[in-house]
Amino acid sequence: MDTPSAHRRDFLGHMATGLGGIALSSLLPDSVRAKPISPHFPPKVKRVIQLFMNGGASQCDLFDYKPELIARHGKPFDPGTGQRVEASISTPGSVLKSPYSWAKHGQCGRYVSSALPHLAKSVDDMAFLMAMKSPSNVHGPATYLQNTGFLLPGFPTMGAWISYGLGSISDDVPAFVVLPDSRGFPYNGRSAFTSGFLPANHQGTVVKASARRPITHLSVPASAKHVTPQSRADGLALLRDLNTAHAAERPDDSRLRARIKSYELAARLQLAAPSLLDLSGETKAIKKSYGLDQRETADFARNCLLARRMIERGVRFVQVWSGHGGGSANWDNHTNIAKELSFIARSMDQPAAALLRDLKQRGLLKDTLLVWTTEFGRMPFAQGGVGRDHNGGTFASWFAGAGIKTGVAHGESDPWSWKAARGATTCYDFHATLLHLLGIDHTQLTFRHNGINRRLTDVHGHVISEILA
DSSP states (O other): OOOHHHHHHHHHHHHTTSOTTSOOTTSSOGGGSOOOOOOSSOOSOSEEEEEEETTOOOGGGTTOOOHHHHHTTTSBOOOSSOOOOOOSSSOOOBBOOOSSOEEEETTTTEEEETTOTTGGGGGGGEEEEEEEOOSOOSHHHHHHHHHHSOSSSSSOOHHHHHHHHHOOSSTTSOSEEEEOOTTOOOTTGGGGGOOTTSOGGGSOEEOOTTSSSSSTTSSOOTTOTTOOHHHHHHHHHHHHHHHHHHHHHOTTOHHHHHHHHHHHHHHHHHHHHHHHHOOTTSOHHHHHHHTTTSTTTHHHHHHHHHHHHHHHTTOSEEEEEESOSSSSSSSOOSSBIIIIIHHHHHHHHHHHHHHHHHHHHTTGGGTEEEEEEESOEEOSBOBTTBBOOEEOSOEEEEEEETTBOSSEEEOEEOTTSSSEEESOBOHHHHHHHHHHHTTOOTTTOOEEETTEEEOTTTTOOOOOGGGBO
16 A cells, blocks of 8 residues: 555645645644744845846956957957966957947946947946956856856755745745746756755746746646646645645655745735736836837846836845857857847847836835846957957956945956956855845855755855945
């Protein structure tokens, strides 16, 4: 005869598509539920939107103006430091100036290239990190590093850590939501949003805004005619008994708790999601400002607008991806900067600028943080004539919103935009600063795993006080 545990596993599998409409909050007592921690100190930020440029956004074509590249365009690249010059997948070429024009913007006088005319208007609201660096110039490891603090897979992402640490602001929505590029997932696929060794309910909830079913497994499939209200009620009664017995035997096993929390959230999401994803109530002016009326900006615009709606409704951390994994239609511009970067920059620029402006106009920046980042930068010399190879030596990111100084920049690259020269920052510093703004001491947010107190910043990181208000 089968054991109760075997029955329970089979039953969970059969019930997985039929639990969306009924809350499961009574299945386990509060004493065995994981609870968020209290902030270590008063937070400046309640929620975060992260815009991630997948592929390695070229700092020297967007935000890092270098007259030296213009003066020495077409000449051999020689930084004069005696360092060996190497590239990721190519032979270093001649110095390559940006195909874009540069101008100072805002009262702060921040240089921005003509590739980003919309974001250029908001530089007075931003704090730039102009000398970020990564020890990897390979997409997969570098993307893991910028999201998890580790080069290898299997570690929780920043969104999962924040979900684990603080939970969601509202019980009706997840704490961590991911809006991938409509063309596909980024490098590393779904592992870019993983909860790693944290309880599974902290992984990112993926919302494909342009898909027919934006959130999978949220409702009963039309083909499941056998699932009726009465069968759900009977099944839940049995499931409650099985879960109670199972949990009593395994008090340290988080998987059952994570599964139940997922079902509970699915029940609430089934009610909340339709209004959350429905943009019909947004004004025509708002939709136009984000770029929903233009083919090249519509997809990223929809995700940016949804990100704003999600943080309004209590999502703690929203990650919005620009670009998918692969050799084109992202920020991995090896072949032709003028053509490839222009395409992806246009798709991102107006929606991102509109999101920042919208958050500010609605007063949301008072307790919301907007961050823009990528996994690494690009080289100052040519690949194949007019492209650029990967560069972990320096890249740019920016913060805007609660707790952030406005119109400032920290760090500086060398005259070539080849290496970080002053005020270098890492992913650990990036993460430590973001957690600090949320009221969390990054050295104290830990999880015991395989005998080690793991944390997002590993054994590194310092808060970048220079950009804090």
